[in-house]
Amino acid sequence: MLTPYxxxxxxxxxxxxxxxxxxxxxxxxxxxxxxxxxxxxxxxxAFWFFRDPERTPAETGRVILxxxxxxxxxxxxxxHPFTGSRSTLISIFMSPLNVHVNRIPQxxxxxxxxxxxxxxxxxxxxxxMEENERMxxxxxxxxxxxxxxxxxxxxxxxxxxxxxxxxxxxxxxRFGMIKFGxxxxxxxxxxxxxxxxxxxxxxxxxxxxxxx
Numbered sequence: 054m055l056t057p058y059x060x061x062x063x064x065x066x067x068x069x070x071x072x073x074x075x076x077x078x079x080x081x082x083x084x085x086x087x088x089x090x091x092x093x094x095x096x097x098x099a100f101w102f103f104r105d106p107e108r109t110p111a112e113t114g115r116v117i118l119x120x121x122x123x124x125x126x127x128x129x130x131x132x133h134p135f136t137g138s139r140s141t142l143i144s145i146f147m148s149p150l151n152v153h154v155n156r157i158p159q160x161x162x163x164x165x166x167x168x169x170x171x172x173x174x175x176x177x178x179x180x181x182m183e184e185n186e187r188m189x190x191x192x193x194x195x196x197x198x199x200x201x202x203x204x205x206x207x208x209x210x211x212x213x214x215x216x217x218x219x220x221x222x223x224x225x226x227r228f229g230m231i232k233f234g235x236x237x238x239x240x241x242x243x244x245x246x247x248x249x250x251x252x253x254x255x256x257x258x259x260x261x262x263x264x265x
Contacts, residue, residue: 056154058213058230059103066099102233105154108258110225117245117263118224119255120158120201121237122151125262127179128247131240135165135191135200139243143262144182145255146236153230156258157192158239159199160224163216165191171205182238188214188229192222197265201239203231225258241265 055063070092077088110118127144147153171186186205191198203212214229222228231237241247245265249255255262 054105054107055100055103056105056227056230058154059099059232062232063099063103066096070096070099102149102153104152105227106152108156108225108256110261111259112261113224115196115265116248116261117199117239117241117265118156118158119145119249119257119260119262120155120239121145121147121231121255121257122153123147123236123255125249125251125253125255126236127238128249128251133200133240136198136240136242140240141243141245141247141263142238142240143247143249144179144236144238147231149233152257153232153235154227154257155203155229155231155237157222157224157226157228158201158262159192159194159197161192161194161199161222163190163218163220163222164193164198165189165200166214166216166218168212168214182236186212188212190214190216197242197245199239199241201237203229204236204238205231206233206235227258 073092074089077085123145126146132138133140167189169187188203191200211232241263245263249262
């Protein structure tokens, strides 16, 4: 299935690709074929990029799920005002080839929601987590608090996050996306044990990244 977050982009891409294909009809056979194939490739990539496969959590219960598809590029201890001292940061890099729909890592209520304008450094540069455009999200449940950020990258310059303050959210459910390559940084509190290591692959709403 396709994500509704990509409808406007898919519509614009369809119009653009159709214009290329129609233009190709007025060219000689070889040029016509190149233009039509190019239009098909552009449209095919748009549909493929905005794919939104169903996901089932690998485990339920006292677990924290990956908020994004990608590769783990950082796991380190750090203090944080929302989650407390000796929390753990887990950073997931999303390449343009990954599914870009984000999912809720832990059930609870939205207690923090803040958009930060910023630069557009490469997403694998760890400075990007503080300097790039991002949306910070904090979730609180009866048992724990977690904090995570949708961070735009050099290519990704469009964050989609329709969440609202005090909204109840459920682990594994879709909540937004970052378009065209980016990262998600998630901070889990002391007492939670990371279940991933640097280099590991994650699937949003499916991979367990920590247990508590």
